[in-house]
Amino acid sequence: MSLTVDVRHRLGSLDLAAAFDSEGGITAVFGASGCGKTTLVNVIAGLIRPDHARITVGGTVLTDTTQGIELAPHRRRIGYVFQEARLFPHLTVEGNLAYGEWFTPRAERYAAKPQILDLLGIAPLLKRRPRDLSGGEKQRVAIGRALLASPRLLLMDEPLASLDQARKAEILPYIERLRDEVRIPIVYVSHSVAEVMRLASDVAVLAAGRLAAFGPAAEIAQRLDLIPDEERDEGGAIIDMAVAAHDEAFGLTRLSSSAGDIFVPGRIGPAGTPARVRIRARDVMLALEEPVKISALNILRGTVAEMSPAGPSSVNVRLDCGGAAVVARITRHSATALCLAPGTPAYAVVKAVSVSGPDAEAR
Numbered sequence: 386m387s388l389t390v391d392v393r394h395r396l397g398s399l400d401l402a403a404a405f406d407s408e409g410g411i412t413a414v415f416g417a418s419g420c421g422k423t424t425l426v427n428v429i430a431g432l433i434r435p436d437h438a439r440i441t442v443g444g445t446v447l448t449d450t451t452q453g454i455e456l457a458p459h460r461r462r463i464g465y466v467f468q469e470a471r472l473f474p475h476l477t478v479e480g481n482l483a484y485g486e487w488f489t490p491r492a493e494r495y496a497a498k499p500q501i502l503d504l505l506g507i508a509p510l511l512k513r514r515p516r517d518l519s520g521g522e523k524q525r526v527a528i529g530r531a532l533l534a535s536p537r538l539l540l541m542d543e544p545l546a547s548l549d550q551a552r553k554a555e556i557l558p559y560i561e562r563l564r565d566e567v568r569i570p571i572v573y574v575s576h577s578v579a580e581v582m583r584l585a586s587d588v589a590v591l592a593a594g595r596l597a598a599f600g601p602a603a604e605i606a607q608r609l610d611l612i613p614d615e616e617r618d619e620g621g622a623i624i625d626m627a628v629a630a631h632d633e634a635f636g637l638t639r640l641s642s643s644a645g646d647i648f649v650p651g652r653i654g655p656a657g658t659p660a661r662v663r664i665r666a667r668d669v670m671l672a673l674e675e676p677v678k679i680s681a682l683n684i685l686r687g688t689v690a691e692m693s694p695a696g697p698s699s700v701n702v703r704l705d706c707g708g709a710a711v712v713a714r715i716t717r718h719s720a721t722a723l724c725l726a727p728g729t730p731a732y733a734v735v736k737a738v739s740v741s742g743p744d745a746e747a748r
């Protein structure tokens with residue numbers, strides 16, 4: 386189901402202007418603190434009345450200021466998941482979930498409770514109260530409550546920001562399942578490159594209220610100039626691959642794509658399972674000849690497509706590897722020594738342990 390957003394709104398010193406169309410999946414709204422992410426999401430939710438906007442979901446107009454259409458928030462059928470789960474403390478998980486269903490007229494309900502319980506792994510929690518849940522479990526219940534209202538659109542505003550690394554890792558696979566199995570668009574606000582690049586289908590990058598870029602996650606990932614300084618080391622490329630085989634003896638999975646094969650640690654689903662990998666630019670070495678007798682398992686052949694400065698002493702080199710991009714951050718010294726320039730054939734070298742992939746299955 387498609388989502389179209391075209392918003393212009395002034396709020397204090399913020400001059401928000403963002404327009405994008407998405408065909409569904411997860412649209413990440415990414416940007417530094419204060420760039421207007423929450424304001425944009427609140428306009429979509431109908432919580433802020435915008436100066437100018439047209440917002441549609443699957444053909445239903447939620448806002449069109451030129452036609453005087455401004456659906457009330459409760460009539461938009463939008464699920465909203467916040468940084469904190471905001472569950473009712475006096476209700477059990479079951480009671481909290483029932484509250485989600487309650488608002489939607491019977492005729493408009495499409496959410497099937499057993500499937501949602503299964504999708505989020507929350508069936509065993511039904512009798513518990515929020516105080517007896519971990520942070521990750523609370524968020525899964527909050528997502529379940531939002532989905533049980535049979536929403537047209539799910540808004541998630543920094544849903545993992547208050548969780549520690551272990552809880553984040555626990556909940557990410559559930560959000561991936563949501564993206565792949567629930568047929569409604571999801572708008573996902575985050576300032577974490579790792580989260581956005583793992584989850585997003587499309588990415589809208591906001592900078593000081595303006596849409597700095599919008600496009601498929603794999604394209605936006607290569608634009609290291611869009612990444613805020615504090616997340617600089619997280620920048621790199623993502624490649625959508627599929628499981629080719631497992632190497633049982635060494636506990637590795639071989640993934641395959643037009644870029645070539647990549648080994649990652651652990652076992653990731655059966656052959657054919659889609660798997661997105663993220664390769665940080667700082668983890669990639671370049672070589673002009675195919676390296677031999679080297680411990681790194683991943684060697685991808687490509688051609689230098691673009692070089693851009695990455696600071697006083699380093700440069701980002703984008704290689705085209707069979708249509709997929711791999712970005713390497715190397716010193717200017719090395720770029721000069723290797724005489725790199727657009728068109729130069731080169732090999733990208735990446736250790737298996739440096740590749741961020743989907744979580745390996747418990748072994």
Ligand SMILES: Nc1ncnc2c1ncn2[C@@H]1O[C@H](COP(=O)(O)OP(=O)(O)OP(=O)(O)O)[C@@H](O)[C@H]1O
Nearest residue numbers: 396397398399417418419420421422423424425576
């Ligand atoms: N009611 C308001 N009145 C005036 N200015 C506001 C109001 N609400 C937000 N702002 C300003 O608008 C800007 C964007 O705020 P917003 O919360 O949308 O940013 P954000 O990208 O979600 O930030 P964060 O990641 O820190 O949550 C900020 O500079 C904020 O101070």
